[in-house]
Amino acid sequence: MKALIMAGGYATRLWPITKDNPKALLPVGNRVILEYILDKVLELDVETYISTNRFFETHFRPYAERYDVGLIVEDTLHEEEKLGTIGAMKKAVDELGLDDYLVIAGDNLFSFSLRDFLGRYRGETLIAVYDVGDPELAKRYGVVVLEGDKVVSFEEKPLIASSTLVSTGVYIFPRKIMRLIDEYLQNGNKDSPGYFLQWLLEKGKEIRAYRFSDYWYDIGSADSYLEALKTLLSESHVEEIQISPYAKIIPPVVIKRGAKILGRSIIGPYAYIGEECIIENSDISDSIIFRKSIIRNSTIWRSIIDEKCEIRNLELRKSLVGGHAKIQRGE
Template structure:
């Protein structure tokens, strides 16, 4: 069996934050999203590969070298050109060869152990499922009906979900299923794992489910990104920074090296401050601030602010600010 982490999407729902950086390399606490997944693969003693695209290859190169992971790079550089997940799987298999595959979406954060997941794999397709507890929310995902642990119905993004149990982007596929990928694509079917599962079920393939509780985050929106940080950021990590004696840090936070917290500022809880940021006479909570951003005289709550921005004399709530933006309110 090989492990394939899918990290080739362009994450348009999180633009402009992800316009120039891949979503799996967004920080959650002091680690990247993909680091949490990679840590879970280490207990498996299996070869791990990351599927990405030409546009994001340079972002992943140093990370992959540091972690001893091989990249599979599809030749696409834009959202219009990209392969879908099934197309990317086909491309990866053409490079790596047929085998059983554990496939994990690279923007997935989940509570369960992959080792425990594979203990339930007996050579038949297995998917990880989670109860989102809300029919409206379930409409965004692949909805699963179970009989015991066997999948008896699967509907991708249905208008009227039959349950609130959804597929989470973790799949164990035997070699004979991987062999069907090209046939599926050649028939002109939609390039998406959910529709592939529907197609397999309609063709008589038996599917099984691994149900888990606790937490699961599909980092597809600012809200889910910030909620994931609240769940996973347990301890503060503070680099070499400058902090005023009149400022206060409320843990847990991550504050990277070179940051300056000046004047009467309050930072935290659940805050990520990137390298060389300046926070002056400002309150920042439940927010992610990327490198070299300057915030003065402002209150920031449940917001994500990209790198090299300048925010002055503002109150920002539930905001998403793209890189290099300069926003201020006059005195």
């Protein structure tokens, strides 16, 4: 078996913060998404590869080297050129050969053990499913209907959800199924594994489901990103920073090296402050502030501020601010 972490997308739903940063490398707590996935995969002792694109190759190479995993690079630089998940799976088979493949979406944060998941594998396609508890929310994903652990229906992004169980972007495809990718790609949607699963069911192929609870986050929106931060940030990580005696930190928070917390600022709970940020007389909670941003005399709640921004005299709630922006209200 080989493990394949899919990180070849351009994450347009989270632009502008992912315009120059791959989604799999966004920080959640004191680590990036990819590191949470790699820790789980490397417990299995299987050949592991990250699949990405030429545009983001240099971002992923240090992680591939640090974790001693392979890198498969599709020769694309733009969203409209990308191979898509199924196209990237075909490229992996072409480069690495037919095998059973554990395939994991690189923007996935999930609670279960991959060792336990692998223990449920019996030679048929296996997918991890999670109950989102809301039919409206389920409609955003691949909706699954089960009899026991057997998948009897799968519909990608249906107009009406027939259940609240959804596929979570963690799969095992046996080699006999990987062999069918060329046939599927002649007419099938190359981007979403959900359509591939629908096609397999239509061809009479068996699919089994592994149900889990606790938590799952598909980091496809600002809301899911911030919710993941709240779930996974259980303790504070404060590096070498400058902090005013009048400032207050409410854990848990992450404050990276070189940050300056000045004046009567209040940081936290659930705040990520990147390297060399300057926060002065500001309240920041439930938010992520990327490196070298400056926040003065402002209140930031449930927002994501990209790198090298400057925010002054504002109250921002549920906002997403792109890199290098300068926003202020008059004194």
